Amino acid sequence: MTKNQQFRLASRPVGMPKRSDWDFVTDDIPQLNEGEILIKTSFISLDPAMRGWMNDAKSYIPPVGIGEVMRAGTAGEVVASQNPDFKVGDKVSGAWGVQEYAISNGKGIVKVDASYMPLEVYLGTLGMPGLTAYFGLLELGLPKEGETVVVSGAAGAVGIVVGQIAKIKGCRVVGIAGGKDKCEWVVNELGFDACVDYKNEDVKKGLRAACPQGIDVYFDNVGGEILDIVLAQINKYARIVICGAISQYNNTTPMRGPSNYIQLLVKSARMEGFVVFDYAKRYPEGVMQMAQWMREGKLKSREHVVEGLANFPETLLMLFEGKNTGKLVLKI
Amino acid sequence: MTKNQQFRLASRPVGMPKRSDWDFVTDDIPQLNEGEILIKTSFISLDPAMRGWMNDAKSYIPPVGIGEVMRAGTAGEVVASQNPDFKVGDKVSGAWGVQEYAISNGKGIVKVDASYMPLEVYLGTLGMPGLTAYFGLLELGLPKEGETVVVSGAAGAVGIVVGQIAKIKGCRVVGIAGGKDKCEWVVNELGFDACVDYKNEDVKKGLRAACPQGIDVYFDNVGGEILDIVLAQINKYARIVICGAISQYNNTTPMRGPSNYIQLLVKSARMEGFVVFDYAKRYPEGVMQMAQWMREGKLKSREHVVEGLANFPETLLMLFEGKNTGKLVLKI
16 A cells, blocks of 8 residues: 655744654555545645745634644646546646645646646646736736836746736836846846846845836735835835735744835825735636747746655745745655 | 015924924015915914925925925915905915915915805815815725724824714724823714724724724824734725824834734735825815715814914924824914
8 A cells, every 4th residue: 555645734933944843754545435536746836825824823824733734735646536527647736735645525626737738837827826926916916018017036936927927918027036047037038127136236226227117016025125125116006916025934023014115105006915815716717818828938937846755844945045946846 | 564474494303393493484475466366374284294294205295395384284365366266355275384474376276165164174174184084085995884994093184084984884983092082072972983092092902892893994094003903903805095104204213114014915905005186186076075964964073273373383293292183273
C-alpha cells in the first residue's frame, strides 16, 4: 500500500515560519468510499497568503488548525475513482494542501486540460494568482487607456499578470521588484515600460522618473514603506488595490500603517481590499480571457519550479526572501 | 472712510497654531471698480481644514500664502455695488477670508435667502460642512437601510449632518464624540442611536456594544487611533469615507497611518477620500434636499457662535480642543 506524506501545521509561527512549525508525517491512505477520488499531487502552489492562514486570526477564510494539513493550492492527477464525474488519468486542480495524495469527494476539484497548458500554469496565470490579477486590476483598479499603472511584487505570480493585462489595456506600466534581474526581465520579456529595483534604487526617485504623469492605479502586493511612497505620487481619483502586504506578514510588531493615507483625501482617491474568492462565480470568464491572451502571445506565464515535497518549508520562505521569479511551485 | 481689519498669515505654524502665526492688520478699503462689490462680513466659518491650508504643502487647493488674508468660508451683506448682479442689502456667502470687509468681482459669491434660514446656517448645514456630509455620505458611503453607520466628530458641523442623513436613510447611527454632553445631545436631540464618548470610554468596547451587527459605513473626521479601532470592526464590503483627520493636523511628527488598513483586504472593503469641491456642480441639489429636510423637521442645524473678529485665533483652536458643539462660527 502506498503511503501519504503530509505537512501538518504544528505551531503558529512568530515572525518568519521555520521548519518546526510543521510536522512532516507519513500516513496510510484509507480505502476510497463511494463518491470519492484519490488524487496524486503533481504541483503545490506557494503563495504569500499562506503565511496569513497560519495565524490564529479572523480573516477572509478560517486559519489552518493545528494538526491539519497545511492549506495550499494544488494540481495533480486522479489515480483512483469511485466518483462518476472523475476518471483515472484526469488532470485536476484544487486546494487539497501540502501532501502527496489526497482523498476528495470532488467538491472544489476542477478538471483542467493539461494538453492545452502545462498543469502548473493552472496554479499560476490560469489559477488563483492570475484570477487575482485579472479581477483585482480590472474590477477595482479600473485602468483606462493612457493611465499609469504601478504594481509591486512585479515579478511575482500576481504582479506579472497585472502588468501584462495593464499593457493589454493600453496603460503605461511600471513595476517595483527586488533586484536587477527581475526588473530587466519584466521589462524585456513581459513588456513593462519600466521597473524600479527597490533593493538597489531610491524608490521615490525611481517612481518619479518612471511615472512622469503620476500614478493612476497602484496594485499593491507588498505594503510597508513602498505603499507610503506611492501614496505621495498618486493622481486625482487614483485607485489603490490592496491585494497583499508581504513586507509585513512576518512582523512581530504591528503592521506599518500607511501614514500618507491622507493623500486619499487630498486626491479624492480610493484604496480597496481585494480577495479573489469574491469573484468565484466569474472564474471561468477570467480563465477563458487569459487563456485567449496566452494563445495570442499577449500574456506570458512563468513558473519557478522547485522539486521535492520535503523542501516545502524552505521553498515557501523563498517568497518572503524575494527569491522567486514568476509563480513559485513545488513539483512532487 | 471705513477701515478694514484682516488676519493675514504671518508664518507657517509648527504644531498647534498660535496668535503670532497671523498679523491682525487694519487697512484702507480701496475704491470700487466697475463690476466690483463691497461685502461686509457677518459670519466667518471655522473649519478643521483651515489648519491644512496653513501648511506649505501640495493639497487639493494651494496653501494660503504668507501675507495673504487667511482663507475662510464667509457670509455677509453687500454694502456697495458696481456690479449689476448684486445690490446693496443682498445677503451672500463665499470664501473671502478672515476680514471685516471684502471687495469682490462677484466670482464665487452666492446670494442666499436669509429670510428663509439664518445667514450662519449657510456656513454650516446649508454650506460646505453640510454639503460635505451630504455628498460624502451618500456618494461614497452608500448607506443602505438597516446598515450601521459610524461617524466620528459626531457633534461637529459635518458629523451632525452625516448622522441625521444616515437616520433619514434608515440606518443605525452611532456617533463618536468627546464628552458626555455632546454624546447625550446627538442622541437626544439629533436622534442618533448611540454615541461613544472617546474621552471617557473605551472606544473599542463602546463601539462593539453600540454596533452589534458590525460597521458598514464609517465617516471619518478624526483619523488616528479611532480609525484603527473602527477598521477592526468593519463588515464585509464596508465603506470608509476619509473626510478629515483632525487628531493628526497639529502633529509635529508624521501622521499616524492606520495599521489595521489590511482589514480592507480581509473584508473586501474600501477607504476613499472625499473633497467637497469635486461636487461643486451638484451643490444646488444638496442644498435643496437638505433645506427640504430642515423644513420637514428631519434635519436640525446648530451653530456655535463666538463673537468678535479679534478672537479669530483662539476661536479656531476650539476646534482642535473639541470645545465646539455644532458648527463653529465667528460673528463679526
